[in-house]
Amino acid sequence: MNKPIEWHVTAQDGEARCGILQTRRSEIETPVFMPVGTQGTVKGVRFEWLEDELDARIILGNTYHLWLRPGVELIRDLGGLHKFSTWNRSLLTDSGGFQVFSLTDLRKLNEDGVEFRSHVDGTKMFLSPEVSMEIQAALGAEIVMVFDECPPGDAGLDMTRKSLEMTARWAKRSKDKFNQLQDEEKDTGFLEVENLSGRQSLFGIIQGAGHLDLRRESLEKTVEIGFDGYAIGGLSVGEEKAVMYEVLEFLAPQMPKDAPRYLMGVGTPEDLVEAVYHGVDMFDCVMPTRNGRTGGAFTSRGKINIRNAKFAKDGEPLDNDCPCSVCQRYSRAYLRHLYQTGEMLASVLISHHNLAFFLDTMRKVREAIKLGKFGEFRRDFLRRMSNN
RNA sequence: GCAAGGGUGGUCGAGUGGUUAAUGGCACCGGGCUGUAAACCCGGCAGACGGAAGUCUUACAUAGGUUCAAAUCCUAUCCCUUGCA
Numbered sequence: 001m002n003k004p005i006e007w008h009v010t011a012q013d014g015e016a017r018c019g020i021l022q023t024r025r026s027e028i029e030t031p032v033f034m035p036v037g038t039q040g041t042v043k044g045v046r047f048e049w050l051e052d053e054l055d056a057r058i059i060l061g062n063t064y065h066l067w068l069r070p071g072v073e074l075i076r077d078l079g080g081l082h083k084f085s086t087w088n089r090s091l092l093t094d095s096g097g098f099q100v101f102s103l104t105d106l107r108k109l110n111e112d113g114v115e116f117r118s119h120v121d122g123t124k125m126f127l128s129p130e131v132s133m134e135i136q137a138a139l140g141a142e143i144v145m146v147f148d149e150c151p152p153g154d155a156g157l158d159m160t161r162k163s164l165e166m167t168a169r170w171a172k173r174s175k176d177k178f179n180q181l182q183d184e185e186k187d188t189g190f191l192e193v194e195n196l197s198g199r200q201s202l203f204g205i206i207q208g209a210g211h212l213d214l215r216r217e218s219l220e221k222t223v224e225i226g227f228d229g230y231a232i233g234g235l236s237v238g239e240e241k242a243v244m245y246e247v248l249e250f251l252a253p254q255m256p257k258d259a260p261r262y263l264m265g266v267g268t269p270e271d272l273v274e275a276v277y278h279g280v281d282m283f284d285c286v287m288p289t290r291n292g293r294t295g296g297a298f299t300s301r302g303k304i305n306i307r308n309a310k311f312a313k314d315g316e317p318l319d320n321d322c323p324c325s326v327c328q329r330y331s332r333a334y335l336r337h338l339y340q341t342g343e344m345l346a347s348v349l350i351s352h353h354n355l356a357f358f359l360d361t362m363r364k365v366r367e368a369i370k371l372g373k374f375g376e377f378r379r380d381f382l383r384r385m386s387n388n
Numbered sequence: 389g390c391a392a393g394g395g396u397g398g399u400c401g402a403g404u405g406g407u408u409a410a411u412g413g414c415a416c417c418g419g420g421c422u423g424u425a426a427a428c429c430c431g432g433c434a435g436a437c438g439g440a441a442g443u444c445u446u447a448c449a450u451a452g453g454u455u456c457a458a459a460u461c462c463u464a465u466c467c468c469u470u471g472c473a
Contacts, residue, residue: 038424060423098423106425119425145423205423236422244422265423286424293427296420309417340416347427 004201005142005228007260013374015253015279018366021260023142023201024193025082026089028057030260030281031365033272033358034092036289038062039069040085043289044344044351047087053325054355058090058142060284063135064099064127068120072138080140080188091141091189092284095132095174097205098265101150101237109149111166129173137181140189141200145231146174148205153239160209161217167207168221175225178202201228203262206251209234210243215251223256230255231262232280236271245274252279269298269361270385273378276365288358292351295339299357301387304332306350311336324356 004024011018021028035042035050037059042050050056061081066072078084081091099116100107106117113128132147147170151163181187182199192198204227208214222230232251235244248263252275255261262282263275272283288298295307299319304311306318317327318335326349338346361381368377 034423036424043424044427062424065424092423094423099425101423103425148423150423231423233423262423267422271422283423285422286426287422290421290424290426290428294421294429305419307418342427344427 002195002197003228004197004199006196007229007258009257011370011372013369013372014277016276016365016369016374017279017281018369019260019281021281022196023058023090024189024191024196024198025091025142026057028090029366031272031276031362031369032058032282033362034058034060034282034284035355035358036060036284036286037087038286039065040081040087042351042355044293044348045289045355047085049352050087050355051089054352054359056089056355056359058092059087061091061093061139061141062096062099063093063132063139064096064116066093066139067096067127067135068118068125072135076138076188080138082140082189090143091139092143093136093139093141093145094264095136095145095147096127097132097145097148097150097233100148101152111169113147129170130177133174133177133181134186137178137186137200138188140187142189143229144178144200144202146171146202146204146227148207148233150234150237151207151209153209153234153237153243155209157211157214160207160211160214164207164214164218164221167205168218168225171204171222171225171227175202175204175227203227203229203231205231205233205264206255207234208247210239210247212247212250215247216254219251219254227259229260229262229282231264231282233264235263236266244271248275248278248280255279269358270382272358272361273365273381276369277374277378283362285358288354289351292354293347295346295350296354297335297350298354300384302385306332306336306339306346308336318350318353319357322353322357322360324353324360326350326353326356 006022007019009017009019019030021030035056040061042059075081075084082088100114106119108115113126116125116127118125129147136144148167149163151160187200190198204222206218206222208218252261260281263280265285266283267285295305297304297306297318300321311332314332316332319327335346335349368374
């Protein structure tokens, strides 16, 4: 039987690896950064830009948000998220598991699933592994995430163990339901593709907070169930940065070598490089678009805040070394003026640049791995980023 | 010229004898943002000293006055708005 996705390593340097991920919709070079498009849009950035200049091969969508608005039925009726949004490259949908964490005040959790009070209008909604899989089949993404519970970063041992055990049971339920839905052809994104099954793929999620033994335990349980790819969840959710790096160093190399490893929700450019160094292949993060919207720009010499008065007369681009169309044309002074006057274009342009910077950084990461010079690249990169 | 109403910190605007260095909004300055409840949130915003609790100085058009105490009451002056000439 053909696989829903194909992934193989093309180069390796230490634990860092380069690979090609083929989905039914696009070929993706890893390590890859996936822009976040929670509500069926990468905030402030047109698909044209993502496709042409930025050349993003895969973006995210979110089960919870799209379920509330515009609703599953509507998206299913309009042929799935690809058709509805016109994004024809790959999609990965998050399961709503992160909202179990981020909407903690609006939800009640038990073994069956999670009752949410909608953050939009307060309506009670019930999300479970089965419901999440139904929604994700209707959305039709290439990569579907299991429904997990994401405990806070500083969760204690007992709480983390209970959580991870439930996540493992939910993972099994997710997989069973997922398979059933695939058999019933409920996937709206189905596409006949040579050498691929045309089906959706399903990724498992490893939890365990900052507890290494629990991480190992979660890894074993997840691999035992068996998935097309494996994600590290529950990092950058309030724990110390050192804890995150410790977990990555410990966990990533132990994860299956023949499947993509996805670090969920991370992170800063430095985090990405560090994680690649430990063997991670896929990333997503709201940071480039959220910070971009609020005046934060990432550059090859560290972060800057375009609101700062020191940029008022600065005729230089955000980043002199950046080839993106924003840096080719606009000055910091102009961008600051746009931000200060509340012009939406400021958010649009900085988000665009930030995505360009993240995607470009991953391009350089891949290049360095292929040349066997990733260690050197990492050292230089981290030094430059902390220069500012 | 007469009549009425006003002049408050960068700005708009509360406050009409006592925890008022003076509520708010905006502007300004700075910080934060990691599987997006986020075009958002937090802090600062008279000056000087101090790490800080704090201390001192100067402040509600200007100049006097009343009072234990004034942005708040009184007098004069200047200026603004509206109406009538």
